[in-house]
Amino acid sequence: MSNISFTSSAPGYWANEDIPHEDWNSAKWQLKNCVSSLADIEKHLRLCEEERAGILLTGTKLATAVTPHYFNLIDPTDPDCPIRRQVIPRIEETHTDPSEMADPCGEDSHMPVPGLVHRYPDRVLFLVTDRCASYCRYCTRSRVVSGVSDQKLETQWDMAIDYLKRTPQVRDVLLSGGDPLLFSDAKLEKLLSKLHAIPHLQFIRIGSRIPIFLPQRITPELCAMLRKFHPLFISIHTNHPKELTTEVHEALGRLADAGVMMGNQSVLLDKVNDSVEVQKELVHKLLMCRVRPYYLYQGDLIKGTAHLRTSISKGIEIIEGLRGHTSGYAIPQYVIDAPGGGGKIPINPEYIVESNDERTVLRNYEGKEFVYSESKSAPKLAPLPL
Numbered sequence: 001m002s003n004i005s006f007t008s009s010a011p012g013y014w015a016n017e018d019i020p021h022e023d024w025n026s027a028k029w030q031l032k033n034c035v036s037s038l039a040d041i042e043k044h045l046r047l048c049e050e051e052r053a054g055i056l057l058t059g060t061k062l063a064t065a066v067t068p069h070y071f072n073l074i075d076p077t078d079p080d081c082p083i084r085r086q087v088i089p090r091i092e093e094t095h096t097d098p099s100e101m102a103d104p105c106g107e108d109s110h111m112p113v114p115g116l117v118h119r120y121p122d123r124v125l126f127l128v129t130d131r132c133a134s135y136c137r138y139c140t141r142s143r144v145v146s147g148v149s150d151q152k153l154e155t156q157w158d159m160a161i162d163y164l165k166r167t168p169q170v171r172d173v174l175l176s177g178g179d180p181l182l183f184s185d186a187k188l189e190k191l192l193s194k195l196h197a198i199p200h201l202q203f204i205r206i207g208s209r210i211p212i213f214l215p216q217r218i219t220p221e222l223c224a225m226l227r228k229f230h231p232l233f234i235s236i237h238t239n240h241p242k243e244l245t246t247e248v249h250e251a252l253g254r255l256a257d258a259g260v261m262m263g264n265q266s267v268l269l270d271k272v273n274d275s276v277e278v279q280k281e282l283v284h285k286l287l288m289c290r291v292r293p294y295y296l297y298q299g300d301l302i303k304g305t306a307h308l309r310t311s312i313s314k315g316i317e318i319i320e321g322l323r324g325h326t327s328g329y330a331i332p333q334y335v336i337d338a339p340g341g342g343g344k345i346p347i348n349p350e351y352i353v354e355s356n357d358e359r360t361v362l363r364n365y366e367g368k369e370f371v372y373s374e375s376k377s378a379p380k381l382a383p384l385p386l
């Protein structure tokens with residue numbers, strides 16, 4: 001039916017260790033066996049000097065951890081492997097560019113309650129944990145995520161729920177962190193129940209990379225629990241088509257079958273997904289997994305991430321390479337989360353060549369020009385005699 005294929009990530013580097021199937025397929029086993037020390041990593045990978053120094057020097061800013069499932073997607077010899085660049089630290093992380101900040105999106109200054117970011121009129125971001133299954137080196141919340149830096153996430157649960165109860169203009173709550181799907185089913189259910197009971201909350205969303213890092217967590221039991229809280233949306237985070245393995249495809253299928261609406265958020269990253277070709281394969285694969293591409297983010301100005309960012313013109317080039325060339329459903333909105341806390345701002349290729357009150361010249365995806373004329377006022381026609 002299609003030339004796109006999904007391949008399994010197992011057993012990969014663990015091929016000689018005779019891991020029982022039940023262990024490999026258990027989220028608990030995956031988390032217990034996360035690859036996190038230099039010794040763990042070097043058991044499997046030949047590191048370059050930049051990586052080895054990075055692993056040793058960055059541990060007090062953002063922890064290193066990779067689930068065996070995700071680690072298996074890493075190319076053993078190529079330091080430019082798109083999977084490797086996302087999760088293996090490099091020495092460049094110790095360099096801070098003058099434009100970079102700890103909290104570029106101004107979240108800490110928009111918290112009416114610790115852990116609850118209220119920036120837009122009708123929706124809030126609720127940071128419910130500081131832990132993830134694996135840590136992305138470009139993490140937008142590395143100032144608090146993983147628990148190793150000086151700043152701690154100090155979410156005030158009761159105050160946050162209370163704020164939501166008495167703030168009726170909030171109709172949409174986005175649970176993030178860290179990764180909310182790391183909670184046990186029981187803990188997550190308790191939280192979702194509290195939110196679901198607030199009458200003015202129209203829907204709940206969860207931001208999670210668990211389906212990608214730890215698809216074993218997406219059990220039938222979790223899906224059965226989640227379906228009690230519709231309308232429920234999950235924003236997953238995928239950056240490269242290689243991440244969509246057989247296991248991930250099946251996990252996303254279980255969520256879709258449970259009626260969960262899914263969107264994908266990608267971050268535009270140097271040597272990871274900075275080409276039209278890679279992005280096109282990614283968005284096509286996402287649609288086959290019943291996930292709608294939602295946002296493509298320009299990299300936030302997080303300290304120590306300059307080596308992973310691309311130019312803005314690269315993002316525009318990618319959107320131009322998708323629009324018109326493939327299904328509209330496949331095209332994410334390219335955004336910049338404005339430094340200083342201005343929120344997400346859409347960035348689009350320019351399709352208007354020139355425009356005045358009467359005449360707009362437009363350019364299509366092939367570069368051909370078209371004129372759309374607007375009449376200044378609607379014509380006044382006499383009614384026809386009956």
Ligand SMILES: *Cc1c(COP(=O)(O)O)cnc(C)c1O
Nearest residue numbers: 117118119120123124125174344
């Ligand atoms: C991204 C974000 C949201 C959700 O924005 P949408 O454009 O509705 O997806 C809400 N609050 C904060 C603080 C955010 O950063």
